[in-house]
Amino acid sequence: MVAVRILRWRAYLATVIERSALVMHSAEQMFDLVNDVAAYPQFVNYCSSSEIIAADEGSMRARLRLQKAGLSVEFVTSNVLQRPSSIVMRLEEGPFSAFAGEWQFTALQEDACKVALNMQFSMNKGGLSMLVAPLFESVADRLVASFCDRAKVVYGG
Numbered sequence: 422m423v424a425v426r427i428l429r430w431r432a433y434l435a436t437v438i439e440r441s442a443l444v445m446h447s448a449e450q451m452f453d454l455v456n457d458v459a460a461y462p463q464f465v466n467y468c469s470s471s472e473i474i475a476a477d478e479g480s481m482r483a484r485l486r487l488q489k490a491g492l493s494v495e496f497v498t499s500n501v502l503q504r505p506s507s508i509v510m511r512l513e514e515g516p517f518s519a520f521a522g523e524w525q526f527t528a529l530q531e532d533a534c535k536v537a538l539n540m541q542f543s544m545n546k547g548g549l550s551m552l553v554a555p556l557f558e559s560v561a562d563r564l565v566a567s568f569c570d571r572a573k574v575v576y577g578g
Contacts, residue, residue, distance in 0.1 A: 436541070437540070444533065449504070466563055469488040480501055487560055497513040507524060520540075523539050538564055
């Protein structure tokens with residue numbers, strides 16, 4: 422089951438994306454999939470490259486490049502890791518005037534959890550923002566489903 426909600430607040434020029442899914446995998450397993458940034462180009466739509474800039478047990482800095490139809494956008498986030506319950510993302514560099522996101526992993530049973538993604542972003546003003554916003558929105562819109570599909574490949578089910 423996947424819950425879907427997209428809100429666009431024109432007054433603030435912000436896009437809010439909220440997605441969730443119930444999966445038959447542990448919170449630890451799903452946390453590990455989302456935290457495996459290096460693997461994103463293998464299964465996240467339009468992710469052409471990813472790089473872990475720095476990482477330790479409680480944090481990570483990562484760079485992602487999204488590419489579609491000749492359009493490319495790159496951004497860096499600083500992530501706070503609370504294994505296995507959450508990953509909080511904050512923008513360090515990129516084409517956004519504002520960006521914040523959080524993955525939450527709520528254990529329901531030993532082998533089942535709820536995965537939720539809450540993300541808010543606004544694009545910098547300018548000509549490219551009108552092109553970049555739909556690309557980022559389409560990627561963000563499918564992220565939870567991409568990780569659910571990846572879990573089936575990696576963990577079975």
